Amino acid sequence: MLGAGSLGSVIGGCLARGGEEVWLVSRRPEFVTAVSAEGLRLVEDDGTTVVWPNATLDVEEVGAVDLVIVLVKAFDTVTALSAARSLLGPTTTALSLQNGLGGEDVIAEAVGRPRVLAGRTYVSGDALGPGVVRAGIHGRATAIGEPFGVVSDRAGRVADAFRRGGLDAEVSSDIRSVIWRKLLVNVATGALAGATGLPYGLLYQLERVHEVGVAAVREAIAVAAGCGADLGDVDPEAVWQEARRGLPDDFRTSILQSLERGAPTEVGVINGAVVRHGRVVGVPTPVNATLEACVEGLEVSRRRTARAGRSEDR
Secondary structure: OEOOOHHHHHHHHHHHHOOOOOEEEOOOHHHHHHHHHHOEEEEEOOEEEEEOOEEEOOHHHOOOEEEEEEOOOHHHHHHHHHHOHHHEEEEEEEEEOOOOOOHHHHHHHHHOHHHEEEEEEOOEEEEEEOOEEEEEOOOOEEEEEOOOOOOOHHHHHHHHHHHHOOOEEEEOOOHHHHHHHHHHHHHHHHHHHHHHOOOHHHHOOOHHHHHHHHHHHHHHHHHHHHOOOOOOOOOHHHHHHHOOOOOOOOOOOHHHHHHHHOOOOOHHHOHHHHHHHHHHHOOOOHHHHHHHHHHHHHHHHHHHHHHHHHHHHO
16 A cells, blocks of 8 residues: 555555555554554444554565555655655556546556556545544445456456455446546535535535535536546436445545645645646536635645744744
8 A cells, every 4th residue: 555544544454354465655653653563443333443454664665566556645646656666566556546537647657557557436534543544434335447448357356355355346347437426526525625624514514515515516527528428317416415425424534634734635636637627628617616726725824824833833
């Protein structure tokens, strides 16, 4: 797992539970120490499971692997893969489960297109502390496929490993459309939760927030159609409701979690991707453009606050 954040921990932990040898590559010493000493705790509705993946700060400790699952933030992809060259043996496959659009193309440029599998997951993770993560697994699917639509044995083997770990996984012959459908879910709530600072329980109580989320999804559906993605008959309201399915009231989206840490967000590859593709196909996207701008403004504000705090400490 290249990027053992909340989601990477959940997926890596499930794969370890299914019998795979898993390495969680992290930049956080406290996470590696906790997992190495006490295991990784997956907190689910029916209890807590302790699993024992390997955890490291140093990719050189791992060596070449069969599969690299890329779950670093989109803006860190090139740097992370460059630092992780030792993971790539002659038959290594790289699978992107990242949010947004374009991650597979970035990975292909770094490692070569024949190595790349594309995927999207509705599994969720919310960090509760070092080595402890709330896992949203049940009823939340993962799709894996070749970027150009053929069905391959290697995609099937990866899906089998996911299923052995208790994850709902399937092989898709049209992963491009799957990626667009997942983007709709991220568009619905990610930036809205970040801009408002609200977890799901409060986010879904506010009718005007609801209206904005549905409008953002409606724009994204129009852009996807203009780009030739086959989404079928998609109802924006149904996407809004799907985004919260199976998640607790205190769940925080990835964008909100990043803002709370003072870290950069992926709004640029989610709402921002809708805006950029909308320009190309001539579809107006004012709601998504506004949400992207609000989150970018919050990123700057949080960085200024953090710098001011450090100055006061001195």
